[in-house]
Amino acid sequence: MHPLVYALLQFAFFYPLIMAFFWMSGGLYYFFRRERKARDRHDPPPLEHYPFASILIPCHNEADNLEDTLGAALNQRYPDYEVIAINDGSSDDTGVRLDALVLQHPRLRVIHLDRNMGKANALRMGALAAHSDYLVCIDGDAMLESYATHWLVWHLTSGPRVGAVTGNPRIRNRSTLLGRLQVAEFSSIIGMIKRAQRVYGRIFTISGVIAGFRRTALHRIGYWAEDMVTEDIDISWRLQLDHWDIRYEPNALCFILMPETLRGLWRQRLRWAQGGVEVALRHARALLSWRSRRMWGLLLEYLFSVVWAYTMATILVLWVLGRFIPMPPQLYISSVLPHWHGVMLALVCLAQFASSLIIDRRYETHVGRNYFWVIWYPVAYWLISLLTTVVAVPKTLLKPRGKRATWVSPDRGIR
Template structure:
């Protein structure tokens, strides 16, 4: 028995050590390949490719208690360098002055329409109402606290017009608030982790999720799959999987930039990442059975990558559990974990992590000046965010399993950080 557990512990240590290294090299290789093939000689952000026609576009902005941010958000949406668009703001049962401010803005901007919903029914429902009210086949969706870059709509519409099977385009969110260590770490995270992963996933053809804060959709594709699901805690992951399972393509466009607010407290960050992790598990539970089909084989890489991340989180939890038990009980030598402090393993992991951040700076310097200033702080990323990642994943699985099927996911106002 002890021999089996000892062998399991050895495998756990090797997997916990090698998994982040292998995935980092995979993301670096995929990200650099994408950059060299599609970005290095591409047009700059302010010089988007020409469109044969400029179809009418609807920009959807679901809002819940966004009174502090909605003026900036609407102003950035109205400043799009695109000739034909409307903006639809959906006030989803806000308890603050969001509705009053939107009405005043509607009087200021003729192309702004406001839809008022009398109670909080969740972001997915607000997006669906906005899509039904829209007059366009192409929908650009941003959050109520996001500042849309002036060329973002053009870049995303260019993708949607480039192929009949392009169902969605995910943009490039950037962090606005960076006054604290957590804020600076997230600047590097969105560049070197999230952006790099999306590039690598595009190389093998499928993306785990669009960025819900900035994305564009073809309404025909949404109509085919039944729009957003209001029972999923992360509607962006769910709709990404359903679109791709129905053979719609999702593109990534780093020039479609959007500046967002993120949590800068441990409590706010924990709640946000727990919701993300729970959303991933919910999608896995709902759709894995449907993916076991040869016709959907292109989603297998995304599924496998996510399953490995779940396994890594629980391997880490298993190792920490053995270490904690060893502090209280006398365990056999084969099962003893002497310390959790990083030794040479930690040095190697930190070096690989910094290599990934360096590669991301090479790629991302064209989209945002000065991003390298946050490089110094990224040495703390493995300690802070890897710990957060595996703990939220471990907590999310039972939370998702305990959730009653069909429960509506409603708005919960997040931590917007320090401004």
């Protein structure tokens, strides 16, 4: 076997193995150090004073979700807050329903934008209209748990350098295999990664579906970028490049809808992958300065994930070619089916799921019932991750610069 092919195979195996142990160790350290004996989420730590807070909800064609989302936002166990819904050029009856709801709820304010200008612009308009320096931003289909605002504001008021807090999204729709897989993914992968990144010092991305911000920090960096496909990744990197602290609060729960079709999942993950490429390209020069050295680990982690995706793609291409045309022995790959190394990866994957179950049962008592389906996770998500990354890199490089990122209604699952 050619040395380069051998190196590719070794990297394809060892990278996910090492990263799994990296996330498990960091996630479990976070749990035993900060969560195991922490307060119950329904008994958040008291504040010396309760500053006014603003909940921002950008909406585009959210008529079907408004009552659930606004009902949860208006039912927060927090003494002093407002809810601002930003109707960003909806083509359905979102605007009409918001106008009816604002007459029923004195805490609710509505901003109407005449055309689709994108989520980043909607959030910016909401932030400028807010009466508070503490902003809780959620998506138009998200349902905040009743104490979520309290937990987020508690972090933002705990130190002058806390610029943002990311919450803990939970999946609402679980009627299909894809839905159940995403329950496991958000707890055992995304939640564990955020815990580990918090331990190691920098968080790759705030969850755009639920996050708290200090408006002063947003003002310093110019608010959300309107030409980025994923405004949440970009705002996370820019805040940390400006030396603001970003925290993770697992008690700040938010229940969300996720895609339950392969097409919807592909579109969502391709957008996420493209957003990562955009951010890395835009901030590469700033990241290489000595002042940004604390971000180097995050950048290296991301670059290795891109290299891994292209490595796996190369291996698959060589294997497919070997099925149809004669290949030199040095480049011939006999099989991509798992052998002993595949069994090892599967065992490590199950260990990661078991670790996350220990952590996550604190937030969902019956979350373990969804772990029967995680055996399909490596096939479903490692494959879609490498494919979306491979597609996202050239797509981002060919994207016109400065093009505004407008709303595209996502797949919200099977109704």
